[in-house]
Amino acid sequence: MQFALLVFLCSCLMWQVMESQMVYKLKKIECNPNPSRVQNVTCRLKPINWNVAEANMDCDLVEPIVRPMIRLQVLKKDYSNQFQPFLIDVKFGICDVVEKRNFFPYGLMLWKLLKRYSNVNHSCPFSGHLSTRNGNMESELLPPFPEGLFQFRITFSDSNSTNSDYLGTVKIYIQVMEAIKNKKKTA
Ligand SMILES: *[C@@H]1O[C@H](CO)[C@@H](O)[C@H](O)[C@H]1NC(C)=O
Ligand SMILES: *[C@@H]1O[C@H](CO)[C@@H](O)[C@H](O)[C@H]1NC(C)=O
Ligand SMILES: *[C@@H]1O[C@H](CO)[C@@H](O)[C@H](O)[C@H]1NC(C)=O
DSSP, X not given: OHHHXXXXXXXXXXXXXXXXXXXXXXXXXXXXXXXXXXXXXXXXXXXXXXXXXXXXXXXXXXXOBXXXXXEEEEXXXXXXXXXXXXXXXXXXXXXXXXXXXXXXXXXHHHHHHHHHHBSOOSSSOBOSEEEEEEEOOOGGGSOOOOSEEEEEEEEEEEEOSSXXXXXEEEEEEEEEEEOOOOTTTOO
């Protein structure tokens, strides 16, 4: 009995170690803005090392975003190189998350990333120049994903009860993989 328990505990620990070696590396970013609302857009990835690349994005808003809505879809590349829907397809108002009227997990995840890496770190509305610097996908913020290439598709709109204005789409390609270790460190 005790031996079985020990084996169980060890395998849990090992699983945790393996889990922590998974990285979510940014591979590519594509930004498709609606030019009547969003201008002067740049989306760039800066490679840091084998496991990390950082996102730097800039844009100017033509007019303030009053009620930003976000649709987050996750797609996974399959064996025939097509992106297929993968579990997550959600829509939420980011202001509801910012103003703590909504504690939706993916909303909180995005809000944590925005607070950490962007100047969109305040309450709504958003206006003027928006930027992210050295943005990174932190694996501890995400549920565990299997290995593979994922597309996080984020569609932004400005919506009220009668009207929905498309702002743009950001596609973030993320490779979920085991961390590539420094060769000197591997035994
Ligand atoms: C975009 O950049 C140009 C040149 O710097 C500037 O004149 C213009 O006002 C910018 N657009 C917005 C919406 O801020
Ligand atoms: C928001 O971000 C700006 C620019 O990065 C920073 O100067 C400011 O202190 C941040 N504000 C909050 C409330 O975190
Ligand atoms: C919704 O937005 C449209 C376009 O910005 C505006 O004309 C309309 O008055 C707004 N409606 C409400 C209920 O705020």
